[in-house]
Amino acid sequence: MPRELSVGGMFMPSLLLVFVVALGLLALLDWVAGRYGWYRHVWHPALFRLAVFVGVFAALGLAAMRGD
Amino acid sequence: MSAAASMAAWRGAWGEAFAGAGRAWLFVFKAVLAVCLTGWLAMRFDLVSPYEAMITCAIVINPASGMVVAKSFYRALGTLVGCGAAVLLVLAFPQQRALLLTGMALWLGVCAGGASLHRNFKSYGFVLAGYTAAIVILPVLDDPSGLFDSAVMRVSEVMLGILVAGVVSDAIAPQRLSRALRANIRAGFTGFVGFVCDSLAGVLQRGELEQAHLRFVRESVEIENLRSSVIFEDAGVRVRSPRTRRLNQRFMAASTSYQSLHHLMNRLQGDEHTAAREALMTIFVELAGAIRRVDATASVARQAAELVQSLDATTDSLQMAIGQARASLRGPIVQLDFDTGAELTRRFAAELRAYAQAYVDLAGPTSRHIAMSRHERAFAHGNDWLGAATIALRVVVVMLVTGWFWIATAWPGGSYAMLMAAIFCGLMASSPNPLGAVRLMWRGWVLGALGAFVCLFAVMPRMDGFVLFVAGLLPFLIAGFYPYTRPALAPIARSYVLSFLIMTELDAVTVYDVPAFFDRAAGLLLGVALTGVAFRLFANAADNRFLYRRLLDKLRAEVTRACRAPLAGARERLESASRDLFMQIIGYTGAGSHVAHDFMAWGLSVGEAGRAVVDLRADMAGVAPPLRHQLQLLVEALAGLYDAPGRLRYLRTRRRLASALRVADRLHETRVLRHLHLLRLALLDRQSVLAQYMLNVSDEVRHAA
Numbered sequence: 178m179p180r181e182l183s184v185g186g187m188f189m190p191s192l193l194l195v196f197v198v199a200l201g202l203l204a205l206l207d208w209v210a211g212r213y214g215w216y217r218h219v220w221h222p223a224l225f226r227l228a229v230f231v232g233v234f235a236a237l238g239l240a241a242m243r244g245d
Numbered sequence: 246m247s248a249a250a251s252m253a254a255w256r257g258a259w260g261e262a263f264a265g266a267g268r269a270w271l272f273v274f275k276a277v278l279a280v281c282l283t284g285w286l287a288m289r290f291d292l293v294s295p296y297e298a299m300i301t302c303a304i305v306i307n308p309a310s311g312m313v314v315a316k317s318f319y320r321a322l323g324t325l326v327g328c329g330a331a332v333l334l335v336l337a338f339p340q341q342r343a344l345l346l347t348g349m350a351l352w353l354g355v356c357a358g359g360a361s362l363h364r365n366f367k368s369y370g371f372v373l374a375g376y377t378a379a380i381v382i383l384p385v386l387d388d389p390s391g392l393f394d395s396a397v398m399r400v401s402e403v404m405l406g407i408l409v410a411g412v413v414s415d416a417i418a419p420q421r422l423s424r425a426l427r428a429n430i431r432a433g434f435t436g437f438v439g440f441v442c443d444s445l446a447g448v449l450q451r452g453e454l455e456q457a458h459l460r461f462v463r464e465s466v467e468i469e470n471l472r473s474s475v476i477f478e479d480a481g482v483r484v485r486s487p488r489t490r491r492l493n494q495r496f497m498a499a500s501t502s503y504q505s506l507h508h509l510m511n512r513l514q515g516d517e518h519t520a521a522r523e524a525l526m527t528i529f530v531e532l533a534g535a536i537r538r539v540d541a542t543a544s545v546a547r548q549a550a551e552l553v554q555s556l557d558a559t560t561d562s563l564q565m566a567i568g569q570a571r572a573s574l575r576g577p578i579v580q581l582d583f584d585t586g587a588e589l590t591r592r593f594a595a596e597l598r599a600y601a602q603a604y605v606d607l608a609g610p611t612s613r614h615i616a617m618s619r620h621e622r623a624f625a626h627g628n629d630w631l632g633a634a635t636i637a638l639r640v641v642v643v644m645l646v647t648g649w650f651w652i653a654t655a656w657p658g659g660s661y662a663m664l665m666a667a668i669f670c671g672l673m674a675s676s677p678n679p680l681g682a683v684r685l686m687w688r689g690w691v692l693g694a695l696g697a698f699v700c701l702f703a704v705m706p707r708m709d710g711f712v713l714f715v716a717g718l719l720p721f722l723i724a725g726f727y728p729y730t731r732p733a734l735a736p737i738a739r740s741y742v743l744s745f746l747i748m749t750e751l752d753a754v755t756v757y758d759v760p761a762f763f764d765r766a767a768g769l770l771l772g773v774a775l776t777g778v779a780f781r782l783f784a785n786a787a788d789n790r791f792l793y794r795r796l797l798d799k800l801r802a803e804v805t806r807a808c809r810a811p812l813a814g815a816r817e818r819l820e821s822a823s824r825d826l827f828m829q830i831i832g833y834t835g836a837g838s839h840v841a842h843d844f845m846a847w848g849l850s851v852g853e854a855g856r857a858v859v860d861l862r863a864d865m866a867g868v869a870p871p872l873r874h875q876l877q878l879l880v881e882a883l884a885g886l887y888d889a890p891g892r893l894r895y896l897r898t899r900r901r902l903a904s905a906l907r908v909a910d911r912l913h914e915t916r917v918l919r920h921l922h923l924l925r926l927a928l929l930d931r932q933s934v935l936a937q938y939m940l941n942v943s944d945e946v947r948h949a950a
Binding site (some may be wrong): 207208210211212213214216217221222223224226227 | 412419479480483484
């Protein structure tokens with residue numbers, strides 16, 4: 178994946194796209210976790226959510242940037 | 246004394262001293278951390294104006310965590326929308342300063358008006374859509390070619406501030422709003438059931454009923470407001486959100502019925518009603534017994550489940566008690582009095598059971614599917630468009646005056662005046678007491694300017710490197726954030742922190758320019774002053790008779806709507822919108838004032854009459870055509886009466902009611918007859934707010950005959 182994407186002639190860092198995708202994934206995960214009450218087994222839900230987000234974003238970002 | 250004992254005593258004393266302050270200091274720590282972290286990141290990322298990011302952070306941060314997340318969500322949305330609007334405006338008027346400023350003023354007006362139409366954090370999105378547009382446009386007013394860079398930079402800065410504030414307040418010792426929501430729901434349930442249990446067999450005077458009404462209305466509106474913020478912080482609450490609303494709807498239904506019941510009992514005074522009253526009391530005792538069987542020491546969910554069982558078990562004995570009590574009564578009028586009360590009691594028992602069942606469902610596992618109607622999951626808000634328009638006009642005028650002054654004098658402080666006015670007009674659009682808040686803002690501005698001066702010219706020149714930079718900021722920020730946790734001081738603190746951050750314009754390379762500093766300070770001063778003048782000129786409903794009357798009309802219009810709108814969802818709409826409007830007025834006027842008393846009387850009347858009309862309409866479909874025609878006329882007359890109350894309309898309603906009663910009596914439509922009787926008693930109540938439209942006593946006697 179290239180480092181920058183051209184959107185209508187403007188250059189955007191492609192990590193921004195990855196960031197948005199990671200946010201979407203987190204929202205999905207959050208919904209599922211809320212639906213089935215998974216957060217009850219977690220000590221600090223907010224910190225857990227943040228950690229999951231960092232993990233997802235880092236994994237996606239590294240995967241996207243591997244070619245360079 | 247041994248060393249251990251003295252240590253323990255010390256610890257006790259310390260714990261006492263810091264028990265209340267602990268939470269406040271935790272917030273101060275988080276706020277300062279968030280602001281400094283934002284500043285550091287902004288400098289690391291080479292953003293053009295790190296102080297914009299820090300200001301954003303200071304606006305977003307809030308003592309309760311859920312609010313930060315909710316605000317951040319809407320704020321991010323608002324930022325993007327505002328940025329889009331700014332770009333469009335500059336593209337539309339690239340070389341036209343006057344037109345561009347006018348467009349910006351209009352956009353800010355739209356945003357402030359929109360902010361006042363929404364409760365809690367959606368309104369923030371609007372405020373910030375306006376604010377972002379202002380901070381994108383102001384720097385590029387003379388140089389449209391810098392638009393794109395300005396837009397990207399401002400959005401990056403604002404987003405950075407949002408992100409850091411959200412992460413810091415959510416991840417470090419969060420203060421949960423969901424706990425407050427759960428406590429409110431629990432307290433609402435036990436409070437209502439306890440109130441019913443204590444007062445069912447007794448007499449509540451009108452004043453007590455008004456107090457109870459105020460309390461229950463406040464509880465249901467608070468639950469709704471908390472719910473709408475907590476869904477951003479707690480996934481469990483989000484999933485249960487429809488159930489929470491359903492619980493709230495049923496709470497409102499039950500409390501309205503309960504009040505109608507007490508109004509009815511208060512109206513059945515006098516010798517001719519004594520028999521019916523006493524007969525009704527016996528069935529109240531039966532119902533109160535069923536409620537009292539619940540074990541008050543158990544958990545609330547357990548109590549709710551027991552209440553459901555207990556009410557189910559009482560249905561038959563309640564029916565039997567009603568039959569027995571009725572058998573002892575003689576005469577059609579007395580029996581009609583009793584039947585009306587008994588019907589109302591039955592309905593209230595059913596609604597109380599539904600409320601308890603909703604509580605059981607809310608506390609139960611989410612995996613079980615519960616069927617509910619679309620209307621039960623709703624909460625309608627009542628809004629006044631003209632009030633929003635006033636607020637919009639206020640902002641537009643402030644912006645135009647400031648902008649004109651700026652262009653006419655070419656004074657560099659002008660852009661700061663616009664910025665400050667834009668922020669404060671938006672932030673305080675729906676403040677209950679904006680004039681008082683403006684007065685506090687003044688003091689905040691003075692303190693902020695002094696702090697910024699000392700910090701910028703006495704402290705910062707001695708500070709080298711980021712660590713010392715933060716150390717220099719710390720005392721000023723701590724002094725600003727500590728009062729955030731005290732509601733009475735919050736406007737001062739807000740204004741202080743904002744002016745401090747705007748005036749110091751912190752950056753990696755700080756500029757020590759004394760004339761520029763005074764330009765900024767004077768600009769902010771002008772912004773605050775103009776905001777104050779504007780709030781005086783375009784007052785909100787608290788100080789404006791006209792807007793107050795309009796809100797009152799809106800409240801009454803809920804009955805008109807209940808008469809005319811489609812029946813499906815009419816009750817839910819009536820209950821929630823009338824409560825929402827009611828709380829708006831109480832928020833503006835305070836609960837104790839004379840105006841509030843007048844409003845309260847209307848609130849009670851609207852709740853009761855609206856509910857009676859909806860129930861009447863529900864039973865109207867099945868009756869014979871001549872009666873249905875009479876009922877339609879009556880409903881129309883009631884709609885007219887609440888649309889614009891007056892003697893003539895009141896009399897017409899009474900006449901229609903009398904003829905409908907005659908026809909219903911002839912056709913033996915008992916259910917309709919009871920609804921009509923209830924309405925008649927409400928219309929004839931000398932203590933109600935409608936009494937002002939009655940004729941004098943001798944005419945009354947003739948009419949009643």
